[in-house]
Amino acid sequence: MAEKIGGLHIQYYAVCKRKLWLYSKQISFETEHERVIEGTLLHENSYKRKDKELMVDEYAKIDVLDSDYIQETKLSSKMQKVDELQLLYYLYLLKKRGIEKRGKIAYTKEKKVIEVTLDEEKETMIKKTIAEVYKIIDQEYAPKLKKLSYCKSCAYYDFCFSIEDGEEDAT
Ligand code: SF4
Numbered sequence: 001m002a003e004k005i006g007g008l009h010i011q012y013y014a015v016c017k018r019k020l021w022l023y024s025k026q027i028s029f030e031t032e033h034e035r036v037i038e039g040t041l042l043h044e045n046s047y048k049r050k051d052k053e054l055m056v057d058e059y060a061k062i063d064v065l066d067s068d069y070i071q072e073t074k075l076s077s078k079m080q081k082v083d084e085l086q087l088l089y090y091l092y093l094l095k096k097r098g099i100e101k102r103g104k105i106a107y108t109k110e111k112k113v114i115e116v117t118l119d120e121e122k123e124t125m126i127k128k129t130i131a132e133v134y135k136i137i138d139q140e141y142a143p144k145l146k147k148l149s150y151c152k153s154c155a156y157y158d159f160c161f162s163i164e165d166g167e168e169d170a171t
Helices: 007-015 017-024 035-045 077-096 120-137 149-153 157-163
Strands: 052-056 060-064 069-074 102-107 112-116
Touching (some): 007 077, 007 120, 017 120, 052 077, 060 077, 069 077, 077 102, 077 112, 077 120, 149 157
Parallel strands (some): 069 102
Antiparallel strands (some): 052 060, 060 069, 102 112
């Protein structure tokens, strides 16, 4: 049976395919200061009180804000596209279970809230993303190292750059 994927798989897919692969193999060096962990800590001081949390497939913990919305709370919108992808994935998981909701992302630093809606086009994109995530985590070897601007704030930095020389990513 295929491994269940959660919000972090989707985040890491968007940030770095190699990070996704390392995470899927349970190679973990996460530290408290990493952005994803900050996101987790923010749960304690949520921007707006949520009603409850829903666990889907044991991996995806979804904050239900009210009868219409689910919500993610993040520190800043620096990685808004990544945050949106993760929330779209949650909306898709719920839709597959017959629960139709919309999403909100609350950015505490900027004190702003954005809305995310799973329309037909986004659903197609999420399905494609899920298929690509499975393709990457099923690979025998980690995707080749590429130096990204994100690398310096990544928990795998020492691991990646102490074992091989990265090549600069032109994108
Ligand atoms: S250090 Fe860079 S290349 Fe390595 S996993 Fe992190 S983001 Fe990817």
